[in-house]
Amino acid sequence: MKLILFSITVLVSINSFCQYKFSINGPIGGNALAYSNSSCVTAEQYNYMFKRLKQNEIYLKNSGRWGKQPTPQSTVLFQLPLKKKNGISDGGFFAISGFFDHNPVRPGALLDYNCGDRSSDNAINHRGTDYYLFPYAWKKMRDNDVEAVAAAAGMIIGKFDGHFDECGCVWTDCNNWNAVYIKHADNTIAFYGHLKKNSLLPKGIGDTVSAGEYLGVVGSSGQSSGPHLHFEVWQNESYTQLIDPYAGPCNYINGNSSKWIQQEPYRASTLSAVRTHSDYPQMGSCPATEVMNEKNEFANGNKVVMGSYFRDQIAGQVVIHSVIKPDGTLLGSWQQTFTDTYTAAYWLADVYLPNPAPTGIWHYKATYNGQSDSAAFAVNILFQYRFTGNGNYSAASNWQNNKVPPNPVPRGIEVVIDNQQNECIIDVPVTFQKGAKLTISQSNKIKIPQNLLIN
Numbered sequence: 176m177k178l179i180l181f182s183i184t185v186l187v188s189i190n191s192f193c194q195y196k197f198s199i200n201g202p203i204g205g206n207a208l209a210y211s212n213s214s215c216v217t218a219e220q221y222n223y224m225f226k227r228l229k230q231n232e233i234y235l236k237n238s239g240r241w242g243k244q245p246t247p248q249s250t251v252l253f254q255l256p257l258k259k260k261n262g263i264s265d266g267g268f269f270a271i272s273g274f275f276d277h278n279p280v281r282p283g284a285l286l287d288y289n290c291g292d293r294s295s296d297n298a299i300n301h302r303g304t305d306y307y308l309f310p311y312a313w314k315k316m317r318d319n320d321v322e323a324v325a326a327a328a329g330m331i332i333g334k335f336d337g338h339f340d341e342c343g344c345v346w347t348d349c350n351n352w353n354a355v356y357i358k359h360a361d362n363t364i365a366f367y368g369h370l371k372k373n374s375l376l377p378k379g380i381g382d383t384v385s386a387g388e389y390l391g392v393v394g395s396s397g398q399s400s401g402p403h404l405h406f407e408v409w410q411n412e413s414y415t416q417l418i419d420p421y422a423g424p425c426n427y428i429n430g431n432s433s434k435w436i437q438q439e440p441y442r443a444s445t446l447s448a449v450r451t452h453s454d455y456p457q458m459g460s461c462p463a464t465e466v467m468n469e470k471n472e473f474a475n476g477n478k479v480v481m482g483s484y485f486r487d488q489i490a491g492q493v494v495i496h497s498v499i500k501p502d503g504t505l506l507g508s509w510q511q512t513f514t515d516t517y518t519a520a521y522w523l524a525d526v527y528l529p530n531p532a533p534t535g536i537w538h539y540k541a542t543y544n545g546q547s548d549s550a551a552f553a554v555n556i557l558f559q560y561r562f563t564g565n566g567n568y569s570a571a572s573n574w575q576n577n578k579v580p581p582n583p584v585p586r587g588i589e590v591v592i593d594n595q596q597n598e599c600i601i602d603v604p605v606t607f608q609k610g611a612k613l614t615i616s617q618s619n620k621i622k623i624p625q626n627l628l629i630n
Contacts, residue, residue, distance in 0.1 A: 197507030303407030352397025501535025586610030
């Protein structure tokens with residue numbers, strides 16, 4: 176892990192109890208993306224793919240389906256070929272770890288569409304765009320958080336599945352990837368590679384998909400350095416002419432003709448995530464070495480590691496970090512100015528809570544490049560209270576950890592009735608403040624004798 180220390184501006188707030196003085200240790204962090212100078216697919220793998228795709232082409236032509244594509248258009252434009260699963264709160268969920276390489280010299284002579292070197296090569300130039308999951312790529316893969324979707328409508332002309340999908344960590348059975356291949360109305364063909372094993376859509380060869388339709392979970396099968404989507408486009412079924420969808424001064428294929436509905440900037444500065452941790456997390460190159468140490472429940476005087484994660488941070492940009500108490504007032508804040516440009520970056524700072532600290536839901540907030548995000552954390556209370564017993568709401572023995580929720584239930588706290596068909600009786604007046612959450616699990620019973628109030 177690369178640690179970088181630099182000066183920051185700390186805005187001090189002194190609270191009225193115990194003469195507490197706000198301060199931070201850090202920030203530490205830096206580049207979160209491991210450099211790789213290898214291509215996603217070898218020459219042998221391309222030959223294998225082309226052979227299989229040609230066999231499928233013959234099959235589809237013989238069955239009369241190859242010619243049933245819509246009338247060819249002059250150009251099919253693409254949308255982003257991946258999306259985050261519903262319910263994922265991260266503002267950003269990927270970073271582009273490699274563009275198409277336009278420099279024919281190999282190895283190590285790299286040239287992306289914008290005349291930079293954000294690409295890779297080896298025996299073969301990188302022929303597509305790599306969308307790397309970030310932050311915590313292996314967790315996102317394990318939880319099926321990021322899906323590959325069709326960048327444009329078309330027909331499935333190939334599917335490979337069943338291959339090992341933790342390549343880059345273990346190089347066993349990593350010769351072939353899991354992938355979906357789609358032919359579009361203008362005869363261009365897109366490859367969606369490195370997908371998670373057994374996650375591909377149930378549709379088969381010859382079936383059609385619409386733009387944005389689910390194709391599979393982003394994984395790490397084949398020649399992969401970690402969980403990412405390799406998106407590659409060919410001009411037609413001859414597989415002799417590639418397309419780089421990104422328009423720019425060093426795109427020597429289609430020049431200033433973008434193939435995107437809306438092309439992103441070369442550096443798309445994004446506040447990817449804001450988290451709280453019990454200790455410094457490790458990004459990790461394998462599932463076992465990716466240790467997040469995420470925590471959202473703390474007590475008086477505890478250390479809270481505040482983590483912020485950025486896609487395409489640019490030197491000179493400024494981030495304002497704030498720690499906000501339950502009553503909405505500021506405990507303290509600090510200003511961070513980036514001194515380096517990174518495709519993906521993480522920054523960690525230690526903050527010690529007062530002792531005693533106000534009880535309730537706190538927030539760590541980061542504001543960057545016109546974006547804001549915050550992580551809620553509980554102090555001296557639980558973040559979630561779970562009723563698992565049978566009988567009165569007010570009985571501590573009916574609650575997991577023998578702790579009854581505070582009353583009123585503050586903003587940010589979730590109360591879960593999860594008592595396996597037993598009965599929860601609201602035997603005392605209970606108030607849920609705005610922003611608090613009551614969840615009743617399926618098949619559970621709750622009896623409310625006019626005691627439940629929602630503010």
